[in-house]
Amino acid sequence: MDEVTLLAQAVPDVPPPSAETVARARARLATRQAPARRPRTRRHWGWTAGAAVATMAVVTSVVMLVSNLAGVSEPAPRPAASPSSPAFEQAPRVYKGLGRLAGARMSQSATKVGLRFRPTSKKIAIVVFCQRPGSIFFSSEAGSSAGGVCGPDGALSRLADKAYEPGWLGREHDITFWVFPPDAPVARGRASCPPGGACGKKYDLSSPKTADRLAAELGKRPGAWSVAAYDVP
Structure with a gap:
């Protein structure tokens, strides 16, 4: 309308x-x-x-x-940090402020291994780390020997004390180490063996030959261990 x-x-x-x-x-x-x-x-x-x-x-x-959003992928997850190996499986790189010169390891006890290194100072330290506390170690080089008891925290070999002797520094060393389980038949101290060297069924660890005989008798036993030489970085 x-x-x-x-x-x-x-x-x-x-x-x-x-x-x-x-x-x-x-x-x-x-x-x-x-x-x-x-x-x-x-x-x-x-x-x-x-x-x-x-x-x-x-x-x-x-x-x-x-x-x-479709073109951007999610960030890949970071791999979890692997925990550091125990010292008896792998000697640490640093020990009380000293750097590792050389190291060796064994997965069983009643075994031996050689350690070769060239010391750089009188602060040289030779440390043995053993999985089983109270394990027995023995070390020898060119007629000199030293022994003791080791555990996870490490024990010092007295062979490093020779760094104060003339001619020990400045040359290469090749020391052999043995480690035995805590219950190994080892004579402890000079009083364990009467005069004449008769120790009964125990072994007087005073030479590489004796250490080899004990290792052969025991056979390989449980107990990983490692040894390393440390010196000024």
């Missing part, structure tokens, strides 16, 4: 206008309404285009975000 029809209904006593008059009035009305309708169409189109652009930007951002 247009404006002309509403006007005719509002004023019933006035005769209706002619068809020509109605046509001209509708034409003028259409001319006046045309500029007012165009902005509405433009505003509607502008809103639609702006919404489309905004929607496209959001979609593009989401796609890029998903692509980035």
Whole structure:
């Protein structure tokens, strides 16, 4: 229903206008309404285009975000730090501020191993580490020997004391070490053997030959051990 029809209904006593008059009035009305309708169409189109652009930007951002997330892999887990080996399995690199010159190890006791090194100072230390506390060690080089009892914390060989003797420093040494279990039949001290060297069924560890015989009798026994020479870094 247009404006002309509403006007005719509002004023019933006035005769209706002619068809020509109605046509001209509708034409003028259409001319006046045309500029007012165009902005509405433009505003509607502008809103639609702006919404489309905004929607496209959001979609593009989401796609890029998903692509980035898919392309970035999670960081690989770091391997757990392996605990350091016990000293009786691997002599430590540093001992009481001294650096390791050379080292050797054995997985069983009643065995022997050679240690070769060249000392650099009178602070040289030769340390034996034994898995079983109270294990018995013996060391020998060129007619000199020393023995004692060792454990996980290490024990010093008295052969290192020779660093104070003339000629011991400045040359290469090759010392042989034996380690026996705590219950090995070893004579403890000079009082264990009567004069004449008779020790009964016990062994007097005073020479490499005696140490080899004891090792052969016992066979390899449980008890890892290691030995190392330490000196000034």
